[in-house]
Amino acid sequence: MSHYFSHIREKMFSGNKPGSYLKYALSEILLVVIGILIAVSINNWNEQRKQDNALKNTFSVLAEDIKNDRKEAQFILEHYKSREDLFLKIMNGTISEQEVKDCPACPYIITGRRSFVIDKRAYNMLLNFKRNTASDEDTLIVKIVLFYSNIIADTETIRNEIQENVTENLAFFRDNNDWFADAIQKNITDDYINFMHKSPAFRNRVAYHYALIYENFIPTLESFLANSEIILDKIDERYSE
Numbered sequence: 001m002s003h004y005f006s007h008i009r010e011k012m013f014s015g016n017k018p019g020s021y022l023k024y025a026l027s028e029i030l031l032v033v034i035g036i037l038i039a040v041s042i043n044n045w046n047e048q049r050k051q052d053n054a055l056k057n058t059f060s061v062l063a064e065d066i067k068n069d070r071k072e073a074q075f076i077l078e079h080y081k082s083r084e085d086l087f088l089k090i091m092n093g094t095i096s097e098q099e100v101k102d103c104p105a106c107p108y109i110i111t112g113r114r115s116f117v118i119d120k121r122a123y124n125m126l127l128n129f130k131r132n133t134a135s136d137e138d139t140l141i142v143k144i145v146l147f148y149s150n151i152i153a154d155t156e157t158i159r160n161e162i163q164e165n166v167t168e169n170l171a172f173f174r175d176n177n178d179w180f181a182d183a184i185q186k187n188i189t190d191d192y193i194n195f196m197h198k199s200p201a202f203r204n205r206v207a208y209h210y211a212l213i214y215e216n217f218i219p220t221l222e223s224f225l226a227n228s229e230i231i232l233d234k235i236d237e238r239y240s241e
């Protein structure tokens with residue numbers, strides 16, 4: 001192409017015609033504009049490719065985080081569901097003294113907890129990607145960000161409430177019962193067994209802890225499992241096309 005324009009230049013100069021000079025100048029400008037447009041298009045294509053690769057990597061990390069969190073959520077669900085009958089027996093006053101004696105979980109039923117903490121690694125990566133790119137029209141990104149912001153807030157709220165309740169229960173036992181020091185050392189005395197079997201205060205505290213776990217925490221975990229599965233399916237759909 002440069003040879004072609006050089007040839008035109010020679011003809012224009014040799015003819016010494018003003019019109020020829022104008023044609024040549026316009027041709028030079030056109031060539032420069034075309035070159036700029038090509039360079040811009042290549043640069044935009046490279047930038048878009050980098051963004052696509054970064055987003056794909058983020059989704060890959062996100063899927064890994066979700067799968068790990070789902071395993072933890074399932075483990076916690078199984079743990080608490082295996083104890084629901086015990087909660088109900090204590091709350092209803094139908095558990096026998098011998099059952100309390102033979103129950104290793106009873107002394108710690110309202111002073112222990114299983115925490116569920118969302119891994120925020122990929123979520124933070126996605127937020128950073130969203131801030132630095134024009135991705136507001138990507139419905140999958142919008143849905144995932146909304147899902148994470150809601151589930152993180154919900155799990156943190158109920159986790160804090162459960163922790164406060166556990167702390168309150170320990171303080172109540174400490175301040176009102178002589179057997180507390182023994183219980184901390186996992187020495188379950190007859191007085192503690194009698195307290196768990198007959199005390200209305202214990203039944204009430206078990207009932208409140210039950211409400212936190214089975215009416216708040218468990219539904220939150222189940223919601224996470226259901227919606228995270230949808231997110232995983234959407235990610236698979238995008239990159240299996």
